Amino acid sequence: MRALLINPPYQTITSNWGVGHQVPLGLLMVGGALRYAGHEVSLLDAEAMGLTCTQIGEEVRRLEPDVVMTGHAGSTPAHPVCMEMFSEIGRAWPRALRVYGGVFPTYHDEQVLREHDAVDVVVRGEGEATAVALLDELARGGSASGVAGLTCRRSDSIIRTPDRSVVADLDAYRTGWELIDDWDRYQCFGRGRAAIVQLSRGCPHRCTYCGQHAFWKRWRHRDPVALADEIEWLHREHDIRFVTLADENPTTLRDVWLGFLDEMARREVNVEFFATIRATDIVRDADAIARYRQGGLRYVLMGIDTTDPAVIQQVRKRSSTQDDFTACALLREHGIHPIIGHIVGLGDETWAGLRRAGKALALYDGDYLNAMYAMPHSWTRFAQEQAGRAWVQPDQRLWDYRHQVLEERHLRPWQLFAAVKWLELRFHLRPRRLRRLLLARDPARRREAWWTAWHTGLVWLMEIVEFVRRGPTAGRRTAPASRDAPPIPRPRPSSPAQVHPRWTDRSRQERSWPAA
Numbered sequence: 271m272r273a274l275l276i277n278p279p280y281q282t283i284t285s286n287w288g289v290g291h292q293v294p295l296g297l298l299m300v301g302g303a304l305r306y307a308g309h310e311v312s313l314l315d316a317e318a319m320g321l322t323c324t325q326i327g328e329e330v331r332r333l334e335p336d337v338v339m340t341g342h343a344g345s346t347p348a349h350p351v352c353m354e355m356f357s358e359i360g361r362a363w364p365r366a367l368r369v370y371g372g373v374f375p376t377y378h379d380e381q382v383l384r385e386h387d388a389v390d391v392v393v394r395g396e397g398e399a400t401a402v403a404l405l406d407e408l409a410r411g412g413s414a415s416g417v418a419g420l421t422c423r424r425s426d427s428i429i430r431t432p433d434r435s436v437v438a439d440l441d442a443y444r445t446g447w448e449l450i451d452d453w454d455r456y457q458c459f460g461r462g463r464a465a466i467v468q469l470s471r472g473c474p475h476r477c478t479y480c481g482q483h484a485f486w487k488r489w490r491h492r493d494p495v496a497l498a499d500e501i502e503w504l505h506r507e508h509d510i511r512f513v514t515l516a517d518e519n520p521t522t523l524r525d526v527w528l529g530f531l532d533e534m535a536r537r538e539v540n541v542e543f544f545a546t547i548r549a550t551d552i553v554r555d556a557d558a559i560a561r562y563r564q565g566g567l568r569y570v571l572m573g574i575d576t577t578d579p580a581v582i583q584q585v586r587k588r589s590s591t592q593d594d595f596t597a598c599a600l601l602r603e604h605g606i607h608p609i610i611g612h613i614v615g616l617g618d619e620t621w622a623g624l625r626r627a628g629k630a631l632a633l634y635d636g637d638y639l640n641a642m643y644a645m646p647h648s649w650t651r652f653a654q655e656q657a658g659r660a661w662v663q664p665d666q667r668l669w670d671y672r673h674q675v676l677e678e679r680h681l682r683p684w685q686l687f688a689a690v691k692w693l694e695l696r697f698h699l700r701p702r703r704l705r706r707l708l709l710a711r712d713p714a715r716r717r718e719a720w721w722t723a724w725h726t727g728l729v730w731l732m733e734i735v736e737f738v739r740r741g742p743t744a745g746r747r748t749a750p751a752s753r754d755a756p757p758i759p760r761p762r763p764s765s766p767a768q769v770h771p772r773w774t775d776r777s778r779q780e781r782s783w784p785a786a
């Protein structure tokens with residue numbers, strides 16, 4: 271079967287002005303599995319190429335695939351543009367089966383099929399095995415309804431086939447790196463070309479606002495040596511210098527985590543890492559933080575989430591302010607940048623509470639602050655607990671952690687927005703932090719810090735511009751009438767952009783991984 275994977279044209283301020291576009295790992299993993307099973311696969315990264323839906327439709331008509339597949343990392347806010355894109359593809363090339371996967375459609379499968387004729391099949395959960403089974407079945411002349419792990423239409427009804435069990439051996443599948451035709455599109459932190467990989471899937475914790483632990487069902491890990499081989503190969507073949515670990519919780523088993531880092535250190539590959547790690551695990555590994563650094567770990571995002579001990583309890587974070595403080599200090603001492611993830615709106619926000627949070631965050635003395643808003647994703651316990659709270663943001667495109675969605679009793683949306691911007695500014699302009707980063711002795715480090723300061727500043731500014739532009743609609747109160755999903759606004763008109771010419775280069779189909 272000829273499958274076309276499309277990274278949808280979902281654009282964010284954080285990607286366009288901040289960290290940059292990153293490889294669509296979910297699609298690459300599905301694509302690798304399909305290629306390995308003998309299907310012909312191509313990737314169109316419409317996000318990184320800045321394509322419009324009309325241009326995507328034209329490409330699809332030209333390529334005449336049997337199946338078009340999409341899904342996006344920013345799954346909930348990307349949903350409206352995925353639907354707009356599928357509708358356009360339906361008009362341009364109606365013969366292709368349209369398959370949709372990822373977090374949001376997994377939890378809203380029936381609703382998506384009910385509301386959108388443009389979608390034929392929703393793949394629930396992990397995509398590799400289900401996508402292969404689906405295309406194999408279609409190649410045999412069968413139908414989607416005979417394949418486990420998906421939701422589709424049969425006659426006039428929507429059917430959910432039985433759940434598929436999770437992939438037990440993560441090394442059994444390989445990522446379809448050869449689907450990427452221009453690695454220069456993907457860069458991070460001013461370090462050059464960047465990739466994303468997973469050492470593990472899942473998380474043993476149960477924070478109430480997070481749905482990722484349930485999505486992957488249970489924690490599993492790859493062979494650390496096989497992953498180190500793959501990263502070394504990416505560096506050698508594609509000059510990858512920066513790698514993001516997409517794991518929810520890579521440190522779950524200390525031996526596996528340190529085994530991976532030791533393996534990277536032994537190889538002395540010039541690759542640095544970004545990972546999201548719990549403060550409690552950093553404290554657990556206090557005697558081994560030097561090994562984190564030797565393995566190439568450079569940026570650590572810690573979901574500190576709140577500086578209020580009562581809220582830490584309420585969201586079942588299973589950590590403490592002391593852990594958060596100690597973890598930041600440990601990382602800093604070893605030349606690793608602590609990025610503090612702070613969520614606004616988990617509890618009731620007040621001016622006094624936000625002032626206290628600002629002081630506490632400054633005390634932690636992390637290098638960067640990633641301030642986010644609480645999202646009431648329907649599949650989380652947090653959403654159930656907040657069921658009575660009104661939404662100030664019904665536009666699903668803005669359910670992206672960067673916009674307030676839940677109403678605050680004590681603060682109006684513009685007040686909360688101003689407070690968050692103030693929190694970010696105050697944190698990033700601390701003299702101690704500025705001296706440490708921007709005046710670092712090592713010129714390469716200094717350059718990287720200036721790059722990051724510039725891009726962090728741009729995101730900060732562009733978010734203010736966007737808030738002001740949205741004007742009065744920036745925070746309109748709506749009752750939480752439906753817990754299904756917010757209404758989807760009418761698509762915006764498309765803007766012109768170029769189709770990247772190299773995408774038509776079929777020779778890359780011949781490249782394969784691994785080399786050895």
Ligand code: B12
Binds near residue numbers: 294
């Ligand atoms: C790495 C990462 C990023 C990176 C890179 C994103 C990228 N281009 O890949 C960066 C930092 C850029 C980023 C940005 C954002 N991210 Co992000 N990100 C992650 C992270 C840490 C890992 C994602 C990942 O690669 N997972 C591994 C892959 C293999 O999983 P997957 O994509 O889900 O794919 C599997 C299945 O879902 C399924 N599947 C997926 N698509 C499809 C399609 C088909 C056809 C099929 C069959 C199957 C299928 O099969 C895949 C393999 O099993 C997760 C948190 C986490 N630990 O999960 C958040 C996460 C995905 N991000 C999230 C969000 C919201 C965003 C932003 C919108 C935030 C913002 N406002 O800027 C932006 C989106 C911008 C963008 N252009 O991507 C949310 C999504 C939540 C939701 N339900 O909507 C997550 C879950 C974090 C969270 N806090 O909840 N992100």
Ligand code: SF4
Binds near residue numbers: 518
């Ligand atoms: S927030 Fe992090 S630690 Fe908590 S359940 Fe989600 S992935 Fe696990």
